[in-house]
Amino acid sequence: xxxxxxxxxxxxxxxxxxxxxxxxxxxxxxxxxxxxxxxxxxxxxxxxxxxxxxxxxxxxxxxxxxxxxxxxxxxxxxxxxxxxxxxxxxxxxxxxxxxxxxxxxxxxxxxxxxxxxxxxxxxxxxxxxxxxxxxxxxxxxxxxxxxxxxxxxxxxxxxxxxxxxxxxxxxxxxxxxxxxxxxxxxxxxxxxxxxxxxxxxxxxxxxxxxxxxxxxxxxxxxxxxxxxxxxxxxxxxxxxxxxxxxxxxxxxxxxxxxxxxxxxxxxxxxxxxxxxxxxxxxxxxxxxxxxxxxxxxxxxxxxxxx
Amino acid sequence: xxxxxxxxxxxxxxxxxxxxxxxxxxxxxxxxxxxxxxxxxxxxxxxxxxxxxxxxxxxxxxxxxxxxxxxxxxxxxxxxxxxxxxxxxxxxxxxxxxxxxxxxxxxxxxxxxxxxxxxxxxxxxxxxxxxxxxxxxxxxxxxxxxxxxxxxxxxxxxxxxxxxxxxxxxxxxxxxxxxxxxxxxxxxxxxxxxxxxxxxxxxxxxxxxxxxxxxxxxxxxxxxxxxxxxxxxxxxxxxxxxxxxxxxxxxxxxxxxxxxxxxxxxxxxxxxxxxxxxxxxxxxxxxxxxxxxxxxxxxxxxxxxxxxxxxxxxxxxxxxxxx
Numbered sequence: 001x002x003x004x005x006x007x008x009x010x011x012x013x014x015x016x017x018x019x020x021x022x023x024x025x026x027x028x029x030x031x032x033x034x035x036x037x038x039x040x041x042x043x044x045x046x047x048x049x050x051x052x053x054x055x056x057x058x059x060x061x062x063x064x065x066x067x068x069x070x071x072x073x074x075x076x077x078x079x080x081x082x083x084x085x086x087x088x089x090x091x092x093x094x095x096x097x098x099x100x101x102x103x104x105x106x107x108x109x110x111x112x113x114x115x116x117x118x119x120x121x122x123x124x125x126x127x128x129x130x131x132x133x134x135x136x137x138x139x140x141x142x143x144x145x146x147x148x149x150x151x152x153x154x155x156x157x158x159x160x161x162x163x164x165x166x167x168x169x170x171x172x173x174x175x176x177x178x179x180x181x182x183x184x185x186x187x188x189x190x191x192x193x194x195x196x197x198x199x200x201x202x203x204x205x206x207x208x209x210x211x212x213x214x215x216x217x218x219x220x221x222x223x224x225x226x227x228x229x230x231x232x233x234x235x236x237x238x239x240x241x242x243x244x245x246x247x248x249x250x251x252x253x254x255x256x257x258x259x260x261x262x263x264x265x266x267x268x269x270x271x272x273x274x275x276x277x278x279x280x281x282x283x284x285x286x287x288x289x290x291x292x293x294x295x296x297x298x299x300x301x302x303x304x305x306x
Numbered sequence: 307x308x309x310x311x312x313x314x315x316x317x318x319x320x321x322x323x324x325x326x327x328x329x330x331x332x333x334x335x336x337x338x339x340x341x342x343x344x345x346x347x348x349x350x351x352x353x354x355x356x357x358x359x360x361x362x363x364x365x366x367x368x369x370x371x372x373x374x375x376x377x378x379x380x381x382x383x384x385x386x387x388x389x390x391x392x393x394x395x396x397x398x399x400x401x402x403x404x405x406x407x408x409x410x411x412x413x414x415x416x417x418x419x420x421x422x423x424x425x426x427x428x429x430x431x432x433x434x435x436x437x438x439x440x441x442x443x444x445x446x447x448x449x450x451x452x453x454x455x456x457x458x459x460x461x462x463x464x465x466x467x468x469x470x471x472x473x474x475x476x477x478x479x480x481x482x483x484x485x486x487x488x489x490x491x492x493x494x495x496x497x498x499x500x501x502x503x504x505x506x507x508x509x510x511x512x513x514x515x516x517x518x519x520x521x522x523x524x525x526x527x528x529x530x531x532x533x534x535x536x537x538x539x540x541x542x543x544x545x546x547x548x549x550x551x552x553x554x555x556x557x558x559x560x561x562x563x564x565x566x567x568x569x570x571x572x573x574x575x576x577x578x579x580x581x582x583x584x585x586x587x588x589x590x591x592x593x594x595x596x597x598x599x600x601x602x603x604x605x606x607x608x609x610x611x612x613x614x615x616x617x618x619x620x621x622x623x624x625x626x627x628x629x
């Protein structure tokens with residue numbers, strides 16, 4: 001009932017018809033610039049290689065072709081490996097991040113925790129100052145010895161102090177002290193309270209931080225750029241980055257390339273490269289509209305301040 | 307069951323009480339400490355120890371095979387020499403200027419456009435369309451700079467790119483520094499605007515509708531409503547976002563400045579920022595001393611800026627301050 005009223009009120013708050021059309025055009029054009037490049041890349045990945053070398057990239061090519069994707073399928077190995085690395089890092093990274101971030105946030109959200117002030121400040125300080133790229137590099141390579149391991153892709157993003165603060169506010173609001181107190185009186189242990197009472201109440205918040213973490217891991221190429229030199233551990237985004245710098249890499253590593261199309265046609269490098277971009281983008285582009293409400297809610301779940 | 311206890315028994319029971327008190331304290335706090343421990347250890351290794359490792363800025367750093375402490379202690383102490391070298395080079399001025407100017411541009415453009423879009427979208431008639439716009443505008447925000455670098459290449463590639471064939475020109479975009487400040491400002495803003503405008507949009511939608519009803523009864527037009535209700539209501543959020551951005555004004559978006567111009571040497575004058583300089587020093591030139599000096603310079607100035615903007619804001623409007 002209340003919601004309906006709010007919607008009606010919003011409709012009252014609207015532009016006149018002409019102004020409305022004008023602003024629709026402006027915003028609509030901008031929205032198109034946001035999705036057009038992806039569409040364009042999909043088109044290039046489906047363009048025939050000869051057409052590409054003759055006419056360049058076109059929004060609507062003269063000749064279409066699946067050769068780029070077919071070549072990807074024959075190339076298999078390296079691409080599949082990078083895809084795997086990306087998936088493993090994303091899945092494990094997200095699990096670790098969501099767990100550690102929410103347990104820490106839960107601890108400092110509880111009034112009965114005597115040292116919550118200390119741990120809150122311990123976390124807040126990390127947001128004020130940045131240790132910088134060089135110092136992090138030295139610690140990761142020289143102290144933790146993570147160079148050329150999957151941990152180098154997972155651990156640097158395993159906890160996010162900002163999300164801890166957001167989740168702290170969320171826990172404070174969503175999980176009242178009295179629910180926990182009553183569970184405690186019934187004899188539940190803190191771990192059980194957390195798993196069976198707190199987490200179910202905090203699902204929207206945890207979903208939000210998990211989505212942000214997953215996105216961060218899937219899109220990460222920076223840690224790979226710093227810490228990965230072993231070809232076997234290259235995640236998809238970093239592979240794309242290397243291929244952009246050197247398109248010949250596509251043919252160098254694929255022994256199967258010669259067999260492609262009976263060895264007659266040249267390798268469709270341009271289309272293949274763009275096909276890889278499409279594959280790296282697809283998981284995000286296809287799913288984010290469904291998760292959008294969690295992302296947007298994430299902006300509002302915990303106003304950082306109280 | 308009551309016993310008449312002599313002195314010793316009394317002491318005994320207080321001891322027991324003490325112990326049970328300690329035990330209770332632990333069982334009250336212990337589980338929470340365990341909850342917080344993984345995060346705290348992470349902060350130790352990825353924040354506190356690296357902060358301490360910043361002493362390398364004052365050293366002639368060499369990696370030692372004996373590990374971290376050995377590398378730190380065995381490297382020769384050179385005082386402010388790294389900083390002297392850094393600030394006597396032309397690079398220091400260039401990267402500082404570029405970082406500051408680009409970020410000022412981003413802050414201004416982001417603020418104006420995001421607020422403008424948010425207000426406009428809140429007043430559009432078709433709410434379904436607004437949802438579609440927002441979904442489309444969020445797409446670049448969710449993609450990595452590597453992917454966007456490919457998007458840019460599809461337009462700017464000198465031989466095959468769409469821009470050259472549309473304009474019937476033959477410009478080698480990746481070698482022409484004069485266009486890049488515009489490209490970079492545009493791309494940086496374009497990527498983030500969807501997210502930022504939704505942030506403001508959520509706040510606009512949360513404004514109590516009775517304000518607008520009252521204003522309309524008083525005969526206020528659209529523009530007056532926006533000026534006198536919407537914008538003042540958005541002001542705290544605008545302040546908060548600006549403080550955050552100013553605190554990060556010394557921190558450039560590495561992906562934008564490194565991957566999008568494809569690390570093209572011809573563009574260094576307009577694409578070199580603190581982060582790319584530090585990265586190149588760390589990897590390409592291997593000059594860790596200089597690079598760590600630049601890194602510490604970035605962190606310290608950034609921290610000072612964050613704290614001082616916040617203090618300034620708190621003086622004028624305590625509620626808008628970050629801390």
